[in-house]
Amino acid sequence: MSEAPVLTEPGKAPPSRRRPRGKHGFRKFGAGRPLWSFMVFVAAAAVAAPVVAVAVDGLTGLTGADLPRGLGGMLLTTLGLMLGVGTGTLVVGGGLAWLVTAYRFPLRNVLVWLLVLPLAMPAYILGFIFLSVFDVAGPVQAVLRAVLGAEAGIAQVRSLPGAVFVMTLTLYPYVYLLARNALLEQAPGPYDAARTLGAGRARALWTVLLPLARPSLAAGLALVMMETLTDFATVQYFNVKTISVGVYLVWKGSFDFQLASQLSVLVLLFAVAVLAGERLMRGRARFHQRGGRGQGLETVRLKGWQGWAATGACLGVLGAGFLLPALQLLWWAVGELAAGPVPLRAEQFADYLANSVVLAVMVALACALVAVVIGHSLRLGGGALVRGAAQLTTFGYAVPGAVVGIGVLLAFTVLDDLLEAVGVAGGTGLLVTGSVLGILYSYTVHFLAPAYQAVDASFAKVPPSITRSALSLGAGPARVLARVHLPLVRPGVAVALVLVSIDAVKELPLVLLLRPFGFSTLSVWTYELARENFWEKAALPALVIVSLAVVPVFFLFRQVRLTENRRKEH
Amino acid sequence: MRRRSLLGTTGFLAVVMTGVSGCGVPGVGAESADLQVYTARHYDLEAAFSEFTNQTGITVEFISGGDAELLERLKAEGEDTPADLFMTVDAGNLWNAARQGELAALESETLDQAVPEDLRDPEGSWYGLAMRARTVAYNPDAVDPEEFDAKDTYAGLADPKWKGRLCMRDATSAYTQSLVASLIDLHGRDRALEIVRGWVSNDVQIMSNDVLLLEAIDAGQCDAGISNHYYVAREQAENPDLNVSLHWASQEGAGTHVNISGAGVVEGSDNPEQARQLLEWIASEGQNAFVDASYEFPVNPDAEPEPRIAEFGEFKRMPLNAEAYGDLNAEAIDLLAEAGYE
Numbered sequence: 001m002s003e004a005p006v007l008t009e010p011g012k013a014p015p016s017r018r019r020p021r022g023k024h025g026f027r028k029f030g031a032g033r034p035l036w037s038f039m040v041f042v043a044a045a046a047v048a049a050p051v052v053a054v055a056v057d058g059l060t061g062l063t064g065a066d067l068p069r070g071l072g073g074m075l076l077t078t079l080g081l082m083l084g085v086g087t088g089t090l091v092v093g094g095g096l097a098w099l100v101t102a103y104r105f106p107l108r109n110v111l112v113w114l115l116v117l118p119l120a121m122p123a124y125i126l127g128f129i130f131l132s133v134f135d136v137a138g139p140v141q142a143v144l145r146a147v148l149g150a151e152a153g154i155a156q157v158r159s160l161p162g163a164v165f166v167m168t169l170t171l172y173p174y175v176y177l178l179a180r181n182a183l184l185e186q187a188p189g190p191y192d193a194a195r196t197l198g199a200g201r202a203r204a205l206w207t208v209l210l211p212l213a214r215p216s217l218a219a220g221l222a223l224v225m226m227e228t229l230t231d232f233a234t235v236q237y238f239n240v241k242t243i244s245v246g247v248y249l250v251w252k253g254s255f256d257f258q259l260a261s262q263l264s265v266l267v268l269l270f271a272v273a274v275l276a277g278e279r280l281m282r283g284r285a286r287f288h289q290r291g292g293r294g295q296g297l298e299t300v301r302l303k304g305w306q307g308w309a310a311t312g313a314c315l316g317v318l319g320a321g322f323l324l325p326a327l328q329l330l331w332w333a334v335g336e337l338a339a340g341p342v343p344l345r346a347e348q349f350a351d352y353l354a355n356s357v358v359l360a361v362m363v364a365l366a367c368a369l370v371a372v373v374i375g376h377s378l379r380l381g382g383g384a385l386v387r388g389a390a391q392l393t394t395f396g397y398a399v400p401g402a403v404v405g406i407g408v409l410l411a412f413t414v415l416d417d418l419l420e421a422v423g424v425a426g427g428t429g430l431l432v433t434g435s436v437l438g439i440l441y442s443y444t445v446h447f448l449a450p451a452y453q454a455v456d457a458s459f460a461k462v463p464p465s466i467t468r469s470a471l472s473l474g475a476g477p478a479r480v481l482a483r484v485h486l487p488l489v490r491p492g493v494a495v496a497l498v499l500v501s502i503d504a505v506k507e508l509p510l511v512l513l514l515r516p517f518g519f520s521t522l523s524v525w526t527y528e529l530a531r532e533n534f535w536e537k538a539a540l541p542a543l544v545i546v547s548l549a550v551v552p553v554f555f556l557f558r559q560v561r562l563t564e565n566r567r568k569e570h
Numbered sequence: 571m572r573r574r575s576l577l578g579t580t581g582f583l584a585v586v587m588t589g590v591s592g593c594g595v596p597g598v599g600a601e602s603a604d605l606q607v608y609t610a611r612h613y614d615l616e617a618a619f620s621e622f623t624n625q626t627g628i629t630v631e632f633i634s635g636g637d638a639e640l641l642e643r644l645k646a647e648g649e650d651t652p653a654d655l656f657m658t659v660d661a662g663n664l665w666n667a668a669r670q671g672e673l674a675a676l677e678s679e680t681l682d683q684a685v686p687e688d689l690r691d692p693e694g695s696w697y698g699l700a701m702r703a704r705t706v707a708y709n710p711d712a713v714d715p716e717e718f719d720a721k722d723t724y725a726g727l728a729d730p731k732w733k734g735r736l737c738m739r740d741a742t743s744a745y746t747q748s749l750v751a752s753l754i755d756l757h758g759r760d761r762a763l764e765i766v767r768g769w770v771s772n773d774v775q776i777m778s779n780d781v782l783l784l785e786a787i788d789a790g791q792c793d794a795g796i797s798n799h800y801y802v803a804r805e806q807a808e809n810p811d812l813n814v815s816l817h818w819a820s821q822e823g824a825g826t827h828v829n830i831s832g833a834g835v836v837e838g839s840d841n842p843e844q845a846r847q848l849l850e851w852i853a854s855e856g857q858n859a860f861v862d863a864s865y866e867f868p869v870n871p872d873a874e875p876e877p878r879i880a881e882f883g884e885f886k887r888m889p890l891n892a893e894a895y896g897d898l899n900a901e902a903i904d905l906l907a908e909a910g911y912e
Contacts, residue, residue, distance in 0.1 A: 068903070068904065068907065069904050069907040069908055070907040131778070131782070135782065141789075142789060145789075145790075158776075158778065236740075236742060236778060237778045238778075239740055239776055239778060239912055241742075241912070245742065248638075248742070249741075249742050249903060250903075251638050252636070252637065252638045252744070253747060253899050253900055253902075253903040256900070257638075257642055402636075402639060405639070406639075406642055409642065409643065409646035410646070412646075413646050413648075432646075433643060433646075433647060434652070509639070512635045512636065512639060513635060513636075513639045513642075513643060514643075515633060516633075517602065517606055517631050517633055517652060518602075518631060518633075519633075520633075524634075528634060535781075
């Protein structure tokens with residue numbers, strides 16, 4: 001993104017044989033691949049439509065007089081939560097990435113990929129398990145009371161710090177993944193150079209590696225922030241009233257959708273702040289790999305207790321974020337299965353499973369495709385407008401799922417009216433809620449951001465000179481995409497597919513709102529049981545969701561292992 | 571990825587999309603049911619609906635979701651909506667759906683006889699079908715039921731003697747909101763605010779769901795709390811040693827706070843006659859099939875409550891004012907925030 005202007009700088013533009021630029025150029029619209037730029041605009045418009053619909057609905061008739069009491073508190077809580085989870089994921093995710101990349105210690109080769117697993121554990125599921133174990137009525141505090149007397153207990157578990165803890169455990173892999181990619185892909189050369197020039201490890205880390213990893217850390221952090229901002233279920237469990245909870249509270253409490261839209265505009269402002277922060281952190285940083293790969297970071301063997309301490313740190317995070325909660329779910333599920341008939345018939349189960357899987361795969365492919373098209377178009381020379389449009393496509397992620405869903409309904413109502421006005425009988429009818437198209441569309445709107453972040457981070461590492469060379473040697477944009485860009489950004493595409501499919505399996509409000517009759521998914525099933533506190537019954541579908549989300553994580557393992565092997569070959 | 575695999579990917583996407591939308595569109599390829607129900611009620615509905623189908627031959631299909639979301643969806647779908655029946659919890663929700671013009675007015679003598687007057691809309695737009703009581707649960711080791719204020723149990727919990735002994739649901743819970751709305755309706759806003767402030771100054775512990783709340787009472791973490799009656803029944807059924815008893819609130823005063831699950835025929839329904847038939851069946855013969863599994867009380871006085879909740883004994887209920895629940899809900903939220911109730 002930030003390097004895109006290179007192509008539009010006067011005098012540096014690649015000579016184009018087909019379409020000589022006019023005297024005044026096409027600067028605003030980019031150096032000149034109108035078809036590709038147009039595709040970015042289409043994607044942006046499609047993604048922005050529901051968000052805009054909500055914003056317009058919210059801003060019309062905005063008086064400010066009706067804004068709910070306690071709004072200031074909600075804003076502060078939201079800030080506190082984002083700050084806490086941001087710091088937490090940065091420390092845990094970044095720290096672990098550095099640990100497994102720079103050091104060797106017992107079990108490191110397994111832990112390096114196992115540490116991604118908590119990504120498969122939805123925060124709302126971990127949150128409940130955590131509370132059922134550590135809250136006042138749970139076994140831990142019961143034992144404490146039995147041993148130490150009635151007054152013994154842990155400081156309020158259901159609180160902001162509790163929510164920060166649980167969300168950090170489930171969200172740190174975003175930072176871990178992107179930080180590790182950065183450390184593996186671009187850091188080795190400069191790092192080696194710094195070391196050769198006499199910098200100590202610590203100094204090389206602070207002065208070379210961290211600044212180099214900054215764009216990736218920023219991208220990971222932005223994803224974490226947006227997930228935090230739109231979370232609804234987890235914060236509810238922990239009694240943390242964020243602005244997103246406020247949206248639901250107002251909407252459900254007063255049945256005033258417009259007021260809820262107005263609050264959503266506030267959520268949007270937070271999102272804009274997050275995205276702007278990401279840009280700022282990335283700054284004008286432009287890091288490209290020149291020439292071949294470096295030797296890879298030299299890894300230091302941690303000896304004795306240091307090695308085991310490192311293993312312990314990784315196992316601790318992994319155990320708390322995935323292994324123990326998964327065991328607890330398994331325990332509940334087995335108990336439930338042993339107790340009586342399965343709460344769902346086999347064919348229904350197969351049906352829900354298939355729906356969840358097919359949806360996740362389709363959405364992941366759609367998001368990755370759009371993300372690649374956008375990244376590629378920008379690389380061809382976008383200009384400010386195209387870059388702005390590309391930024392627009394990431395907003396959907398920062399809007400709570402149910403609000404996106406409503407936005408899709410609103411947008412299609414407008415489209416329907418328009419079509420009927422121009423004489424199409426019946427308009428679009430029930431295109432949105434009558435088929436899975438509505439769900440697919442809304443998922444794409446909602447999940448394009450992680451795909452785009454991942455692909456964009458990969459594009460950022462491709463030197464513009466490569467694109468320029470390919471273009472100047474006469475390859476058309478499509479050929480450049482297929483032969484040059486795609487192979488180079490493959491790691492980013494893989495990450496995009498994984499992130500989106502995991503998110504899609506876990507997603508709840510959108511499918512609840514937009515699904516057609518007879519269509520249900522595992523997350524809906526879990527939700528309906530969990531809502532009534534049938535947690536033992538909900539354990540089985542929750543376990544299946546977690547297992548499903550583990551599958552794409554395995555693809556990620558392969559990716560990680562490939563880079564590992566490549567590293568060893570050198 | 572080379573170009574070939576990109577094309578392959580796109581092709582695969584197209585194939586999958588065709589496949590899924592083919593089976594996903596109702597009416598395309600699959601025979602859809604006679605009646606479609608949008609429901610925000612989250613109990614085992616299938617048993618009741620299939621019994622109805624067995625008796626009448628009318629098939630029923632449903633999707634469940636949040637009340638506000640389903641209502642918004644009804645509005646967006648307008649007259650294209652496939653829904654025939656809108657079923658939801660909380661009288662305020664029903665009142666609101668009716669006010670927003672989403673429910674058709676019925677004239678049904680069967681329904682008018684089966685459902686008590688305060689549990690249905692005077693225009694016939696919606697009918698209560700199941701009833702729940704929100705009352706006091708307590709740990710019998712720590713509380714003598716005499717301690718509860720017999721006239722106004724809810725207000726009595728504001729008394730300083732309950733300091734540090736109470737557990738209640740959070741302010742985002744519809745249960746809390748409709749209880750507070752009924753207190754506003756009963757006492758006026760100022761007095762209701764005073765009551766809620768009293769709870770808060772008693773250091774009430776806020777629980778995110780009723781089951782956690784009952785477990786906390788059982789564990790001795792708090793002595794008493796406010797819970798729906800059916801959670802007590804359910805927890806007792808699952809754990810016979812549960813050290814939690816139920817007390818009917820305000821029996822010498824206005825009565826125990828109740829709320830309903832109910833339904834109305836959707837304005838855009840293509841099948842209003844059969845939809846009415848389903849409503850009539852649930853309110854009469856189908857009462858037990860509809861309420862027993864969830865331990866709710868039947869609304870129809872002729873139907874027997876499920877044995878476990880019958881053991882709680884008969885109780886006097888506070889008359890339900892749906893308009894108040896609907897209209898005062900936003901005010902209840904505002905009041906809870908003003909009182910500093912989390």
